Amino acid sequence: MNERxxxxxxxxxxxxxxxxxxxxxxxxxxxxxxxEIRRDTDLAALGDRVTFLTQADGTGIIEAIAERSRVLSRRxxxxxxxxxxxxxxxxVEQVLVANPDQAxxxxxxxxxxxNMRMLDRCLVxxxxxxxxxxxxxxxxxxxxPQETPGLFSIYEHxxxxxxYTSALYGTxxxxxxxxxxxKLSVLVGPSGVGKSTLLNKIxxxxxxxxxxxxxxxxxxxxxTVFPQLLRLDGGGWVADTPGLRxxxxxxxxxxxxxxxxxxxxxxxxxxxxSDCSHTHEPNCAVRTAAESGIIHPxxxxxxxxxxLGQEYPEA
Ligand SMILES: Nc1nc2c(ncn2[C@@H]2O[C@H](COP(=O)(O)OP(=O)(O)OP(=O)(O)O)[C@@H](O)[C@H]2O)c(=O)[nH]1
Ligand SMILES: [Mg+2]
Ligand SMILES: [Zn+2]
Numbered sequence: 001m002n003e004r005x006x007x008x009x010x011x012x013x014x015x016x017x018x019x020x021x022x023x024x025x026x027x028x029x030x031x032x033x034x035x036e037i038r039r040d041t042d043l044a045a046l047g048d049r050v051t052f053l054t055q056a057d058g059t060g061i062i063e064a065i066a067e068r069s070r071v072l073s074r075r076x077x078x079x080x081x082x083x084x085x086x087x088x089x090x091x092v093e094q095v096l097v098a099n100p101d102q103a104x105x106x107x108x109x110x111x112x113x114x115n116m117r118m119l120d121r122c123l124v125x126x127x128x129x130x131x132x133x134x135x136x137x138x139x140x141x142x143x144x145p146q147e148t149p150g151l152f153s154i155y156e157h158x159x160x161x162x163x164y165t166s167a168l169y170g171t172x173x174x175x176x177x178x179x180x181x182x183k184l185s186v187l188v189g190p191s192g193v194g195k196s197t198l199l200n201k202i203x204x205x206x207x208x209x210x211x212x213x214x215x216x217x218x219x220x221x222x223x224t225v226f227p228q229l230l231r232l233d234g235g236g237w238v239a240d241t242p243g244l245r246x247x248x249x250x251x252x253x254x255x256x257x258x259x260x261x262x263x264x265x266x267x268x269x270x271x272x273x274s275d276c277s278h279t280h281e282p283n284c285a286v287r288t289a290a291e292s293g294i295i296h297p298x299x300x301x302x303x304x305x306x307x308l309g310q311e312y313p314e315a
Contacts, residue, residue: 045095106189191243
């Protein structure tokens with residue numbers, strides 16, 4: 001009766017994990033001893049590959065969690081319930097998804113307006129974790145071709161792949177579907193940008209809940225409440241996640257930041273001081289490039305704010 005199987009975690013909720021195996025999907029808990037091994041990160045998360053033992057009642061017990069190739073994570077927002085009291089003062093990693101092949105950062109042209117600082121934080125997080133990133137700009141039906149999309153051309157210039165979509169009219173959907181094929185991807189972005197709507201368009205059978213038009217003016221409402229990993233018909237997996245309010249870095253020192261801005265990293269060796277912060281020092285190659293427009297002012301401003309630990313507006 002008790003069978004050992006392997007699978008991938010598709011849902012993680014209050015200590016219960018849905019695991020999709022070859023045969024079916026089984027709700028599992030985690031074996032006690034495992035709880036001891038990972039203390040400053042989520043023990044198990046969406047995308048984790050696990051081995052579990054089936055029980056007579058149809059549930060399962062996770063016995064082993066495979067080593068993660070990489071994670072898309074952030075510092076757990078304060079008040080995160082997983083924290084045990086004795087770790088309250090330590091920063092804890094919240095894993096958005098384990099083992100992603102790529103991250104798709106979704107923003108909309110309007111409603112909500114794009115938050116470029118948030119996008120830059122997303123890109124730094126991906127880069128620091130060696131996760132290939134692409135940008136999806138949704139709701140292009142809401143603006144003229146010269147308006148907001150132009151803002152995202154900054155990112156095309158520095159080498160990011162930007163996909164322009166309208167989930168409403170189906171523009172760019174084939175392109176996005178092809179990009180997701182055969183990979184484990186995660187859609188991340190502020191609430192209301194259309195992540196779930198895009199996925200429904202890519203695969204109508206998913207039937208994900210999306211924000212109804214009558215609620216579209218109410219701020220702060222999150223339609224997707226729990227993240228889940230979905231299997232794509234053509235092969236691959238994609239995680240739909242709840243809207244992101246903030247993205248605090250986990251385990252990232254300010255001194256490392258220059259390495260995660262693709263257009264800044266190559267200039268660092270030309271600065272006069274080896275410990276240059278690129279904010280005020282003389283003979284700084286980064287500042288010179290920003291002043292002459294080689295680095296876009298918005299990107300340099302983002303860098304400086306992150307480097308100096310300044311607050312950024314919440315999405
Ligand atoms: N005009 C227009 N509206 C869109 C488009 N895509 C989504 N919407 C609308 O935007 C609203 C929010 O869409 P959702 O898919 O629920 O957004 P979400 O990013 O999943 O939001 P959370 O689950 O809260 O994170 C819905 O009312 C959609 O109908 C689009 O391309 N154009
Ligand atoms: Mg959603
Ligand atoms: Zn410098």
